[in-house]
Amino acid sequence: MAVVTAPKPSEELISIDKTLDQLNTITLRIARSNPAEGHETTYSEFKVPVKKWTTVLEAILYVKQNLDHAVAVRYSCRQASCGSCGMKINGKPSLACYTKVSELHSNVITVEPMNNFPIIRDLAVDFKQLISNHKKMKPFIIREDSEVTPESKEFIQTPQDVEKYLQFSYCIKCGLCNAACPTMATDTSFIGPQGLAQAYRYVADNRDKGKEDRLKIVDDSHGIWRCHFAGSCSHVCPKGVDPAMAIQLLRGYLLGFQK
Amino acid sequence: MAERLSNREGIKGMANPTRYGIERVAYWLQRLTGLGLLAYLIGHIFETSTIVHGKVAWDKMLEFTQTPQGHIILTLVIGMCVFHTANGIRVMLGHGGIGVGKPGQPEYPYKAASLNYKQRLCIWVSIGLAALAMMYGASVLFGD
Known part of the structure; x- marks a missing residue:
């Protein structure tokens, strides 16, 4: 042997x-x-x-x-x-x-x-404000035909469609981005990078029809305009969500750079 | 009291340029130069308004600004103006979603695409341009 x-x-x-x-x-x-x-x-x-x-x-x-x-x-x-x-x-x-x-x-x-x-x-x-701001962004797909019925069909997305929002859906709501944000340090009513990034996550999803609603919510004096692109949120994000990118792309919709 | 309970860092935290890379330094410099230019604008309005008190007052004011201290202030203003403009263009384009990268599958170690080399290069170019303009300005002001 x-x-x-x-x-x-x-x-x-x-x-x-x-x-x-x-x-x-x-x-x-x-x-x-x-x-x-x-x-x-x-x-x-x-x-x-x-x-x-x-x-x-x-x-x-x-x-x-x-x-x-x-x-x-x-x-x-x-x-x-x-x-x-x-x-x-x-x-x-x-x-x-x-x-x-x-x-x-x-x-x-x-x-x-x-x-x-x-x-x-x-x-x-206490995460009360973070969760409340997250909820304000309507973190769900908005469309009238979202209910699955025997007649309804699967909504097919291409990998390119998915890639537009996938990275932002990895947010674990740990709050690190809000803790690093210089605007959050002084503005008690600011939505914060977490909430704004989540608004973009749904706006960029081609199944969603709630873009106008969400843009109205973030288009506020304590909303998206208070972000000055310091990038600290993306610097500390442990999941690669990159909230700074999401916020700038979301603002692109309001400024007419994105359709 | 409210700030203590909410544990916000306040102005001190906002104005701290360390901890979060060059982008946060650029944010801090943009704010600082903005405030500096605002102070200069107010001073400039005050300076030029002395002309309403006649030629003597105006000449006196000019004499006051033509000092080494006045030249140092003007050199700083040139630097602030150039940095604020160049970095401001980068930030404005970024605000429209230009140059911040494209969304994609994040991969470990999760480097943020929005904090890319183009953004960093633009920040360093802004700082470099400001330094060059200051050197040129100083050579003209102190040249005589």
Whole structure:
């Protein structure tokens, strides 16, 4: 009987393996606040052991499990699909589950709640305004014959038709774009890049007949005209939605550049 | 108080050009140069209005502007004007959906098509043109 022996891993591979396994200790600074109780923001510092692949969310959960279970954080899928764990990591809005500690190149990591959202407690923020603005954009296909009946036919779209809106439909409503937007920083009534990008997602869909309705909603002093194309929304989007592009293309309809 | 509860960054956050790449720096410069040009316009109206007080007042004002400080201010105004115009054209075209790329299937690492090299090049060209115009302006103003 032939015996197959696995080749011995090279020394280089062994050393890479050891590096990956190596435990490093970082200082995790977590912003703590409870505005409803009138508590000002303070920072709690924790020493957290991390490996090369440890994410910021895992580091926060380590704190919750071992050091301070009272840290408030919202999370769910841990794979950048649910959009729950958006927060400011070392000053930049990011998803905690999608940001590896190692890619921050710092032994001190500060996590804070996202700006431009009211704080519920610690890292958890209130999404009421984001969801309300999203709903205002009528995020559904508008057409009279949308009900499926025995006589109705499938609405066929070409791949080119789908490509016009597909990337904008990947929005997970994490709110990072709204947190990075300079207009959101000062205008409490601004629709925000998330809502405007979603308006474009449906306007660009050739099954939809609600273009005029949506253009009327965004054509407002706190609507599309308040975007100055700073591009910060697209800079932080973790799903490649590119809200800045959607907003400029949507404005193209209002300015007559797009039909 | 309201700002604290809503956790908005306010003017400080809006005016912070770091963190979000060259596009945010361009946004910040566009606003800054806009405010600078507005201040210059007000100053210019004040300067030229002195003519209504007669030739003596007008000459006095001209003398006041023909100083090294006045020349530095004018050099800055030239730079602000050129940057604001060149970058403004880029932003206006972008607002119409021109030069912001085409929608497509996003692929990891999800680089935004709207923040493309053409936009970045235009920003650097605007900065370069402003610098060149300032150098030329300074050479004319301080040349005598």
